[in-house]
Each structure stands twice: as C-alpha cells, then as structure tokens.
Amino acid sequence: MNSKRLLEAITKTEYQIMGHTRRDTQVLQKALNQLDGPLDSDMYGRGKVIEDFQEKMANYLGKESSVFFPSGTMAQQIALRIWCDEKDLKKVAYHPLCHLEIHEEDGLKELHQIEPILLAEKSRVIDLDDVVNMDEDIACLLLELPQREIGGQLPSYETLASISDYCREKGIRLHLDGARLLEILPYYQKTAAEVCALFDSVYVSFYKGIGGVAGAILAGNQAFTEQSKIWKRRHGGDLISLYPYIISADYYFDQRESKMEAYYEEAKELADKFNQCSLISTVPEVPVSNMFHVHLQVAKDRAEQILAEVMEETGLGLASYVRPTSETSCTYEVSIGDRYATIPKELLTSTFDMLDEKLASK
C-alpha cells in the first residue's frame, strides 16, 4: 500500500497547493496574541466577545440576528428542527450527499425524528425542477453552496433565485448550508447579504476557507435565533466559554474575507494545470469557488505511488490521500488557501510537467 508513503511524502514537502497553514496550536495562539489585552470570557452565550461577533456576522450576512455555535452539525440540525416545528411537519429535503445525510451519524433522524427527502442525483446539484416535482410536502429545503461532495458545484444564480421564489410561494423555508459561503461570492459576484437574502436561515463555518479553529454562525430573524439558543442549550452547545473559537473566527474572517477572490482565481489556474495532465480531469472542470475534485483514471495504489514520487522529487505537496472511485480510478479534494500563492511559478510548472510525464508513461 502506498497510502502511507503518500502521507509521509506530503509532510516532507516544502510547499503545498492546499490550505493555509498546519492545523496546530499556533493558529489559536496567533489569534490570541493580537488581542490588545485580556478579554473577558463569554458566559453561556452572553458577554461582549460573543455578542459583538454575532452582531458583526448578522450584519455581514444581512440577517436580523445570529448565534455562534460550536459546530455546523449542531447549528443545521437545529435550524431544520425549528422550521419543522413551525410547520408541525417533520420533513425536509436536501441533496443525497448533504452533510446531514452522510457525516452526522443520522443525528437529524435520531435526535429530531426528521425525515429527509433526497433531491437530485448524487452527481449534480439540485435544480428548480427537482423542487417543483417533489411529491411530498416539506417544511424546509436545504441547499448547500457549493455542493462540497461533488467538487464544489453551484447552480446558476438565476436557478437559486427561482428556487427561492418557488419556496416562498409554497411556504417552504429555505436554509443555506453556507459552510463555504464566502468562497462562492467571487463566482456569483454577489455580497454575502445578497445571497443570504434568498434564504430564511443560513449557517457559515469558520474553519474551512476562513481557517479558524472551529465554530459556526447560524443567522436568521430574531424569533428564529432566539429559538436556536434554546436548542443550542439542549444539544449541549451552550458552553460557558466559546471564546477560543470566536476570537479565532473573528481574526481569520478579517484576514481572509478579502482573499476569497484570489483563492478562486488560483483554483481556476490550478485546475487548468491538472486538466492538462494525462489521465486527470477536475470536477468542476472550471472551479466556481476555491475548491475542486481531482479525478485520476489510474488505480488508487498506482496513483499514490506516482503522486508520492512527484512530491518526493519536487518538494511540492499535491495530495495527502486518494479515494478509489473504481478499480481503475480514484479522486481527491483540493481547497486553495494561503499556501498556494507562496509556491514559485517554476516549481508549479516543473511539478505538473513531471506529473504529466509519469502518468503518460504509467
């Protein structure tokens, strides 16, 4: 097995195409060190540090109010629960590869007894037709922008607006899984508030493109966020102190919000380099955010060997894992952060030349 070699190879590289920095305690320390002096802890959801950030994010997202949560898993189950209770109907709809469907051990069903209707095929995003042709009545539709598990694909903004109109007309609440909301704004050429205006509630994450330690914001109208605080306590998320996450979220939000355009341009440039390699294609072919999936028409073990060799010889980190999609193909995810811009251009060129060569002669 070459998976261990691949992981070892990337840890020894000088440069890497993905991410911001190593996920270690310095990420937190850096954020704490820029404080003017000691800051009082939040206390069970109250206090300046949490209230100020919640207000800042509500304004940024164009919503009446927002609540800081330890995780998006908690925030989103709660959002759906509130909309289901409002309609007294425990049914929602989302994509078959929705985070709630595949990464949360069925929390939505086990803790909230909410039944999800899966819309659209796995390989594409939800379209207006999927919503219109739904047989069942639902309380809420969740859209994930971008759809992470298929490379970060997006519907057109017109589709989004038409789904929003339809849901409003039918009394269906629309919730945005905006874990990577900031990352798609350059493609849509919209502000966060403009996108969020299409939705009744929105969740954003602070450790993806923003690169904080952990944590999430859930935003909506005041009545919604007040209810979400009660559920946050029920879930065990109303901690005495969430400030380690809040301070780092705030710090890296300010640092990286304006860099999303650059990450997006770099993702397009990098995807193009991958697409020029033999046996490689990306999904989407042209990225619409800072992320995409690399698909190799090569068996997993051989792909690991080739990627490891290239990384060992060039010192440029390309992948830490690959996942088989068939006997003869595999895939992995790329997300652009601060690191990409530091890579010398010649190194990028020579590395992709080598990758292409090795794949062509595999």
Place this chain on the structure above:
Amino acid sequence: MNSKRLLEAITKTEYQIMGHTRRDTQVLQKALNQLDGPLDSDMYGRGKVIEDFQEKMANYLGKESSVFFPSGTMAQQIALRIWCDEKDLKKVAYHPLCHLEIHEEDGLKELHQIEPILLAEKSRVIDLDDVVNMDEDIACLLLELPQREIGGQLPSYETLASISDYCREKGIRLHLDGARLLEILPYYQKTAAEVCALFDSVYVSFYKGIGGVAGAILAGNQAFTEQSKIWKRRHGGDLISLYPYIISADYYFDQRESKMEAYYEEAKELADKFNQCSLISTVPEVPVSNMFHVHLQVAKDRAEQILAEVMEETGLGLASYVRPTSETSCTYEVSIGDRYATIPKELLTSTFDMLDEKLASK
C-alpha cells in the same frame, strides 16, 4: 435596587473569597504558553492531544476508556441515552434539582424522549430508601456528588456503596454526575477511582474546581465510550478541534488536583466565619467540599446593600449576587479556589466583624 451596586462593588475589590482568577483569555493563554512548542490539533476526536488526555483521565477515574466532550450537558444526556437504549427502557431517576432537570431546557426529554423519575425532596440528597421504594422500573440512576443546588451536600460513603450494590443487584445502571468529583475526594478520603468504581459511568467537568476554559470527560467501559462517540457526533460535539479546552483542562488539572484538600479545609474555615455572623447560616453547616450556600435572614435588597457596603469599605469581595428565598431571606453560593489563600488573615477577620455588626444592627 442594590443588585447593580453589589456587582460593581465586587469588581472593585482587591481580594475575593471565591474562585481562582478572572475568567478571561489569560486563562487559556497561560495554558498554551506552557506548551514546549506547537502541538498538532486533534481532528474530529483523533490525534495525540485528545487521545493522551482521554487515556490519562480514564486511568485517573479507574475506567476502561474516556471521551472528551465540549460540555457536561452533552456528555450526560448521552450517557443516560446509552443506558436507556441498552435496556430498551426510556426511564431514568435523579434528584429534583439535577442539572438535567433545571438547567438544560429539557434536552433529555426533547432530544431523547427520556422520562425522569424525581427522587427525594429537593432539600436533601437521595438515600437508599428513595431508590428501594421507587415504584417504577428504570434503566439508570444518576447521582450528583456533591448535590450542587443544595449547597453541595453528600450522602455518606456507606450510603453510596449500598445504593451501588442495590443498583447492581437490580440491573440498574448507576451514573455519576461528577462535575465536582475532585472536590469531594478529601471529605470521602477516597481516590477518584475508588468512588468511580461504584458507578458504571462518570462525567467530570474541567471548569469548576479545576478552573479550565470548558469541557468534560465521560468515562466507562469501552463499549459505552464507543457508543458515546457516535452520539457526540449526532449532538454536534465532535468538533474538528477541541484542543483549546483539552490543553487547558490538562494544564489546570495538573495544577489544582492536589489543591482540593486545601480548598476543602478553607471552605470549612470560611463557612464557620459566616455561621458566626448574625442572621447567617450555611448549607451544609460544615462543608463537605470546596462549596457551600450562604443563607441570610435578611430581605434581598437589604442584604445587597449590606454586602456592598462591607465590600466597599474593606476591599474584600464576598458576593456578586444574592437570590431571594422568601420576602425576608436570601442566599448565594460560595466556591473556594486559589483566591482564598491570598487573603490576609486580618482582612478576613475585620471584614466578617463588620458584616456581623451591620447585620446585627440592620
């Protein structure tokens, strides 16, 4: 209203009878600063920083395994859920002032549909008779040691052992709400492992006597903790990074575990000073941990005025709030931490003399 004056007065005092330090960002920074160098983040429950601490705590508590949780609210609901599922019976028993009953917005009922049987009167701890005379079959009994809402009272160790024996005989799981477990060990003259041996599962907190930032440990046998990880994900508690809480929990555990005996002795000394004042008594009269409740036979507003005056004149912080118990009486909680030992003895004496005088002539 004098409640604002009381709060203002305590913030201006030089010394305080309660707590360790101000709850601000320095608590976290201090713990981070003692690291030898950057430490890799945990990743969704995996990694050295979380695994090492879980092993350390499992050993300390004498259990097979332990899991770090963001909160005790989450950990305890999950513990009860696992024991209920094991017996396919959604009934548990606990004290009427149990944290789950009064501080969690009914999470246990709303998220887990578990029905609690309330044992014993509010003013006393659960006795063997309460358990034996229960009409209903239950999956799990929760004991909180010490019973915080009534001043931190404890059953005798013999009672505890007899309840444990009875539960084992009857196939009832016994869970320990050990939010303040370390704080009671000096009174019982037992190790944590000796107390925990009486229980099937145990939760401990890291921001009470230990004074960390937040976080909890849930311990039990391997099958139990493995299940708890699934529920932790469902609750939204399986964060990508819990290290801010883990590092501070570990740091302050090492610092304060050996100080619990001193806090206990100091609590007894301090309670005695209160009990010597006119119109004041403590519950328990002689503390059995680092905590007790102060009861004043004075109306809330008058008590606030007197306490504020004493603090303003002496510079020794005695109370930040009082809660009315009737038209003519009120109460507040005292927990001893690092601060108490720093108070000059003469200041303590003169302050309590003044308090006694003011109350006597009220």
